[in-house]
Structures are given as structure tokens and as C-alpha cells.
């Protein structure tokens with residue numbers, strides 16, 4: 001008999017399970033309203049007929065907004081989760097967009113295309129690269145010199161307590177404060193040019209979409225119905241909701257930045273200015 005490596009709670013509340021069910025209610029799998037996505041895209045406007053890469057594209061939430069916002073854009077989307085890519089392809093087909101989007105199952109680190117893009121979106125997966133700075137380093141060669149990158153990144157809005165770290169299965173070092181995060185971006189040789197901090201209401205709407213999606217599965221079923229699984233799914237939903245309300249609500253924040261690469265030749269000079277500013281700020285009374 002195959003060895004079971006995950007508990008039933010983990011199966012039900014795995015990211016794949018939750019996001020597949022939240023997507024119909026909340027297409028972008030991060031705490032962002034459509035109007036925020038549009039505003040961020042407006043601030044990341046690039047060349048005519050832009051080539052766009054979305055790394056960790058999920059179910060295509062950002063891609064479909066980009067294709068709508070920029071009718072001249074074409075996109076490549078990569079995600080490791082085959083079920084997400086399958087659904088995103090079906091949606092592209094249904095919307096008549098298949099010729100403008102190339103959706104691939106692949107790993108964000110190993111399967112990146114050998115091509116340059118005008119805009120790269122990488123929202124909500126710095127841990128796949130081992131952190132924000134390695135992510136910026138890895139994606140730099142894929143961005144054209146005048147290009148823009150949109151990155152989505154968790155931040156600590158206040159110091160996390162033990163319970164928060166426990167429910168998130170995280171450590172303090174996994175995220176920085178807003179200031180620490182911006183310093184990391186600058187340290188990696190990038191110029192942040194826009195930032196959107198998800199509001200409490202955007203966070204609530206996103207988490208409630210996840211809770212609602214799972215509850216629909218429990219009570220209404222996915223065609224076949226949750227059946228005998230219903231009580232288990234409801235219990236898992238309750239734990240999921242509890243972890244949010246009593247664990248990380250108001251502590252884990254989410255920032256979306258638009259960043260531009262600083263040419264390599266200027267990086268040492270800019271880094272020394274940044275260091276001087278930080279030292280000066282730290283030593284100011």
C-alpha cells in the first residue's frame with residue numbers, strides 16, 4: 001500500500017486545492033483587487049507589442065488582465081502545477097486568446113525560457129528561488145534593459161509572534177518589514193518605481209474567497225460532490241479560517257512592486273550611496 005505522506009487536512013487545504021476553488025471567485029491568487037492590478041499594470045507600461053513572462057502564473061489571473069489591458073501583448077506563463085495550466089489553457093481557448101498566450105508546465109527556476117521579455121510578472125513565489133534577492137538575480141537576464149518587473153512579496157506589517165509563525169510554518173527571516181524589503185530590492189541592483197500595499201479589505205476578500213471556495217466544495221460538491229468528505233472539508237475550512245483570524249491577519253502583509261534593473265556598471269556606485277544612506281539613517285539621533 002502506498003505510504004500516505006500528507007494528512008487529510010493538508011490535502012484539503014493544500015495550495016492547489018484551495019486556489020483551484022478560489023479562482024472562480026478571485027482570479028488573481030493574491031490579495032489584490034482588479035483595480036489594483038490595473039493600476040499596477042498602468043505603472044509598468046512598457047514598449048509597444050510587449051512580450052510578457054508570468055513566472056508562477058497560477059490559473060492565469062495576471063495574464064488575462066494583461067491581455068485585456070494590452071491588446072497588443074503576448075504572454076508566456078509558467079507554473080509547476082499541471083492542473084492550473086490545464087485550466088488556464090481552457091480559459092484562454094474559451095476567451096479566444098489561445099494565439100496570444102503560451103502556457104507551460106514547468107519549474108520557475110529550471111524551466112525559464114531562453115528569451116528576453118519587456119515585462120516579467122513574478123507574484124507570490126520568491127521562496128521558490130530561495131528568497132527575493134536570488135529571484136531578482138535569476139530573472140534579470142530575461143528582462144530587456146528598458147523592461148519592468150512586477151514582483152509580489154509578503155512583508156511583516158508588525159513583528160510576528162510565535163503563533164503567527166507556527167500557523168504559517170514560517171520563520172521571521174522569511175519576510176522583511178516594508179523598509180527591509182525595499183532595501184533588499186535596492187541591494188540586488190534594482191530601482192523600485194512603484195509599490196502597492198494590499199489593504200486589509202483586499203486581504204479579507206482574498207481569504208474569504210478561499211474559505212468560500214472550499215465551503216462550496218464541501219456543501220455543493222464539484223460535480224461528484226464532497227459526499228462523505230463534507231464534514232472533513234468543513235473542519236479543514238474552520239482551521240484555515242482560524243489560522244487567518246487568530247494567526248496572521250494584520251501581521252503578514254503583501255506588497256506588489258514595479259522594479260527596473262539598474263545597469264551592472266552603475267550598481268557598485270548606487271550600492272555605496274545606499275549603504276551610506278542607511279548608515280547615516282541608523283546613526284542619526
Ligand SMILES: C[S@@+](CC[C@H](N)C(=O)[O-])C[C@H]1O[C@@H](n2cnc3c(N)ncnc32)[C@H](O)[C@@H]1O
Pocket residue numbers: 027028029030055056057058059060061062078079080081084106107108109122123124125128
Ligand atoms: C501565490 S500563487 C500566485 C499565482 C499567480 N502569480 C497569481 O498572482 O495569481 C503562487 C504560484 O506559484 C506556483 N509555484 C510555486 N513554486 C513554483 C515553482 N518552483 N515553479 C513554478 N511555479 C511555482 C504555484 O503553483 C502557484 O500557482
